[in-house]
Amino acid sequence: MKFAVIVFPGSNCDIDCYKAVEEAIGQEVDYVWHTATDLSAYDAILVPGGFSYGDYLRCGAIARFAPVMAEVVKAAEQGKYVLGICNGFQILTEAGLLPGALLRNSGLKFLCHQAPLEVVNNETAFTNQYAKGEIVNIPIAHGEGNYFCDEETLAKLEANNQIVFRYAQGSNPNGSLSDIAGICNERGNVVGMMPHPERAINQLLGSEGGKRMFTSILNAWREQHGAAVNS
Numbered sequence: 001m002k003f004a005v006i007v008f009p010g011s012n013c014d015i016d017c018y019k020a021v022e023e024a025i026g027q028e029v030d031y032v033w034h035t036a037t038d039l040s041a042y043d044a045i046l047v048p049g050g051f052s053y054g055d056y057l058r059c060g061a062i063a064r065f066a067p068v069m070a071e072v073v074k075a076a077e078q079g080k081y082v083l084g085i086c087n088g089f090q091i092l093t094e095a096g097l098l099p100g101a102l103l104r105n106s107g108l109k110f111l112c113h114q115a116p117l118e119v120v121n122n123e124t125a126f127t128n129q130y131a132k133g134e135i136v137n138i139p140i141a142h143g144e145g146n147y148f149c150d151e152e153t154l155a156k157l158e159a160n161n162q163i164v165f166r167y168a169q170g171s172n173p174n175g176s177l178s179d180i181a182g183i184c185n186e187r188g189n190v191v192g193m194m195p196h197p198e199r200a201i202n203q204l205l206g207s208e209g210g211k212r213m214f215t216s217i218l219n220a221w222r223e224q225h226g227a228a229v230n231s
């Protein structure tokens with residue numbers, strides 16, 4: 001299985017994502033610069049965190065016009081796995097691949113700490129190795145992680161089981177609507193989340209709560225391609 005980690009000017013979690021793929025699942029992974037116009041070689045696309053183009057406008061609002069984004073949209077339409085983490089989540093909402101928007105944190109401060117998350121949907125390609133309702137610790141690091149959408153969109157997200165993670169145990173750090181920490185598209189092959197699973201793949205980093213997101217993706221890909229699950 002082959003992963004692409006998209007790199008924008010200002011990305012700062014690209015190396016963490018690359019290392020997480022190597023360390024957690026030992027699969028092939030390339031950095032792909034924002035000017036790239038072909039992602040056909042890849043099975044999964046990671047859109048990492050950071051401050052793309054400085055985030056001088058709304059976070060992700062410039063990045064979504066990068067040449068590579070047309071390819072990310074194409075990959076999503078083809079059913080490939082697309083995971084947007086933090087700034088990556090913001091970029092995917094700006095690109096229209098996921099509904100809603102990320103607003104300034106309600107406390108107006110950049111927040112950087114471990115966050116307990118509830119796995120709400122464990123049926124996605126990104127969460128199949130977790131139990132439903134399981135609480136995992138995955139760190140957050142953002143200034144604009146306050147998820148918002150209109151009532152109709154929220155009702156749709158709930159009805160289609162598109163809420164993947166919620167901030168658990170009354171811990172909502174940023175004012176996010178319905179405690180939402182991560183969502184998927186209707187088809188389930190695109191996930192966006194504010195917490196950083198790539199920073200939680202080894203106890204040495206403070207938590208390995210994010211590691212199974214990577215094993216989940218590999219597991220889903222192998223099932224889709226008829227390979228034995230743990231081979």
Ligand SMILES: NC(=O)CC[C@H](N)C(=O)O
Pocket residue numbers: 048049050051052055059085086087088141142143144145
């Ligand atoms: N770690 C990140 O990706 C940060 C995303 C964005 N720049 C924010 O502060 O919300």
